Amino acid sequence: MICWFYSSYSIFTNCVSNIHDFTPALKVTALETSFSFIYVVAIAYLIYAFLDKKSQIRSYIYLISSFVVTASFIILSPVTSRCFLTNYLFWILLCGEIITASFKYIPSDYYHKASLFVFAFTVMCSCLVLTVCLTNKYIDTLRYDYIKEQLKNEKSRSINIILLPYDEYNNDDLKKCFENNIFHEDNYEKYILEYHNINPDMVKDKLVVLCSPYDYYIEKDE
Incomplete structure (x- = not known):
């Protein structure tokens, strides 16, 4: 493997380009690609080396398919994480x-224990993901109602x-809409306000204050 990698590197530097001429960004990209x-x-x-014939065929189909479906984005645009x-x-x-x-290589004595561990780990991960999704969904619904309440004044x-509690795991369209001030454009962020029966013209000129769910509940308690 090391010999193949060095041979590819030598051919590339001698026939295509000198890596010393790369910008730092291109060097990082080249390293990630390698x-x-x-x-x-x-x-x-x-x-x-380790799978049987049927498993090999299925695995190679999955591996090749992942590259085939990604290759189309070379010519298609725009490309987002959802693609x-x-x-x-x-x-x-x-x-x-x-x-x-x-699992075939696990001794029978440990197979039952391994199965229980995998099941418990899967349930734990599912609960964590479900908690994040449901919490974000609840707050997302709540903040649109809160906007309507404020517009009455x-x-x-x-x-x-209100910011989503786990915004790193969610595409926060509402926050993006206010931060970029794109109410005058025909885009998804504008239409999502109209979907929740909020007139974009009523909020586009207002001063936006971002607050956490904790701040919202503290304000309500007062």
Whole structure:
């Protein structure tokens, strides 16, 4: 593997470009690409070395399909994180195939314990993901009602927007709409306000104050 990698690097630097002429961003991209290539080759070798014939065929189909569905984004645009859902699904199927095959190498004495551990870990992860999704959904519904409540006071020149508690796991369209001030454009962020029966013209000129769910409940208690 090291010899192949060095040979590829030598051919690239001698025939294509000198890596010293790269910008820092291109060097990072080249390094990430190299590690990704080695990672994929290692997975392909593990599939060949440890899986049976039927599992090999399924695994190679998943691996190749993940690249086929991603290759279309070279010419298609725009590309967002949601476009890679199919790619993630193929990688999940591949991981499941490899994990299932690895159970054959577990001694029978430990198989039951391993099954219980996998089941408990899966349930725990599912509960965590479900908690994040349900909490974000609840707060997302609550903050639109809160906006309607504030708009009833026509004299108020500001409006409070409740932030999602786990915004790193959610595409916060409402926050993006106020931060970028894009009410005059025909876009998703504008239409989502209209979907919740909120007139964008009533909020576009107001001073936006971002607050956490904790601040909202403290204000309500007062």
